[in-house]
Amino acid sequence: MLKAIVNQQTFNIHADDSATIIDGQTLDWDIVEIRKNHFHILYKNRSYNAEVLEADFQTKSFLLSLNKKQFVVNVKDRFDILLEQLGMTDAANAKVNDLKAPMPGLIVSIQVQVGDNIKKGDSLLILEAMKMENVLKAIGDGKVKSIKVNNKQNVEKNQVLIEFE
Known part of the structure; x- marks a missing residue:
């Protein structure tokens, strides 16, 4: 389970080998890595080009480009979510x-x-x-x-x- 925050909107993500589920909806997409940090995505019969421009794994913050439009994505993994549930969000x-x-x-x-x-x-x-x-x-x-x-x-x-x- 992950939480991704994009433009102050939160998405709950669950992914495994068989499916990716975002906010309870199965994401029917095809994603292929073209070269390092560059991806081609097919979703609802539309084509998208995605690129990871910056990745800060320490803070779990990423700058992505999707069809030349940039997005800042902050990710919380299961440990961050657990710390939040324990009331330890300001510990850092x-x-x-x-x-x-x-x-x-x-x-x-x-x-x-x-x-x-x-x-x-x-x-x-x-x-x-x-x-x-x-x-x-x-x-x-x-x-x-x-x-x-x-x-x-x-x-x-x-x-x-x-x-x-």
Whole structure:
């Protein structure tokens, strides 16, 4: 499940190998990659040329051209949607001195050590919750001050996992 925001309009998207569904409607289209970042699309007997002009995977923001008209598309994946549901939408904007568990789960892997310098987007640890592995990433630059958990440890929601200087 994805949410795409285009010109302040939100679309709910579900795609798998058999179909693409947007807001409950099956999208009957044919899309072919012509060359890197260039696509040809057939939809309702009309032809479209699409190009990915810019892609910022960190912020999940894309600039697309569709028949020479440009669109900014912001995408939210299932993890962004989950954080929204947990009331943590402003977490990335706040100054944070520690990483807290967004949900109860099991620490599968710790990918940093005390003293490590980290950059925004670096993987810090993997938390298994509801049979899914969630990679928790740094929301800013910093230095690991202490690690409050161990591998294979169960944690509760909002439990401090890592402290930063």
